[in-house]
Amino acid sequence: QSALTQPASVSGSPGQSITISCTGTSSDVGGYNYVSWYQQHPGKAPKLMIYEVSNRPSGVPDRFSGSKSGNTASLTISGLQAEDEADYYCSSYTSSSTLDVVFGGGTKLTVL
Amino acid sequence: QVQLVQSGAEVKKPGASVKVSCKASGYTFTGYYMHWVRQAPGQGLEWMGWINPNSGGTNYAQKFQGRVTMTRDTSISTAYMELSRLRSDDTAVYYCARVVVPAAIVMDVWGQGTTVTVSS
Numbered sequence: 001q002s003a004l005t006q007p008a009s010v011s012g013s014p015g016q017s018i019t020i021s022c023t024g025t026s027s028d029v030g031g032y033n034y035v036s037w038y039q040q041h042p043g044k045a046p047k048l049m050i051y052e053v054s055n056r057p058s059g060v061p062d063r064f065s066g067s068k069s070g071n072t073a074s075l076t077i078s079g080l081q082a083e084d085e086a087d088y089y090c091s092s093y094t095s096s097s098t099l100d101v102v103f104g105g106g107t108k109l110t111v112l
Numbered sequence: 113q114v115q116l117v118q119s120g121a122e123v124k125k126p127g128a129s130v131k132v133s134c135k136a137s138g139y140t141f142t143g144y145y146m147h148w149v150r151q152a153p154g155q156g157l158e159w160m161g162w163i164n165p166n167s168g169g170t171n172y173a174q175k176f177q178g179r180v181t182m183t184r185d186t187s188i189s190t191a192y193m194e195l196s197r198l199r200s201d202d203t204a205v206y207y208c209a210r211v212v213v214p215a216a217i218v219m220d221v222w223g224q225g226t227t228v229t230v231s232s
């Protein structure tokens with residue numbers, strides 16, 4: 001069982017918007033603005049899409065945005081494109097004594 | 113360009129050890145922490161620990177304490193992750209990832225992954 005909870009799957013049509021949630025606790029998501037989002041295509045390494053809740057690395061389209069409210073962070077993809085179909089993982093720094101980083105279980109995005 | 117290149121796939125028997133390498137290029141190796149993350153088949157990402165290439169300091173997830181050792185060789189800009197007493201559930205793809213913002217643990221560059229298969 002992952003430390004952060006994500007929906008197993010979401011879907012949307014090209015051009016639409018979708019949102020993926022990532023729920024943690026006050027020891028991780030809720031306690032720090034240290035949430036990142038990663039995109040992973042099949043057989044590939046993860047790619048950083050959002051860091052520190054809402055910042056985009058250079059080269060990531062502005063269709064990708066992040067936010068946080070309480071213990072839940074969200075990734076929104078607007079203007080869905082076929083190439084956005086992938087798995088998405090959230091991560092957060094955690095104050096746990098047993099590890100530094102927790103990941104969500106991942107969300108499979110299907111572009112219909 | 114900034115790049116992390118990992119060693120090739122490994123097949124090991126239960127109880128053996130595996131050592132995966134991660135060679136950095138395109139940036140100052142000692143300037144960024146290196147984290148290790150693994151992904152079992154069809155599963156999510158799991159954080160294993162980090163090494164500070166400058167000092168050699170490490171921090172491991174409690175789950176792997178006593179079985180994992182992370183080291184580095186600054187002369188060749190390479191980080192290593194060794195996992196001992198392998199079990200079948202250690203079968204996974206192992207990734208190294210550079211962390212650009214230490215406090216926020218932002219993994220901005222990833223290696224291509226090394227598949228480790230543990231089977232008798």
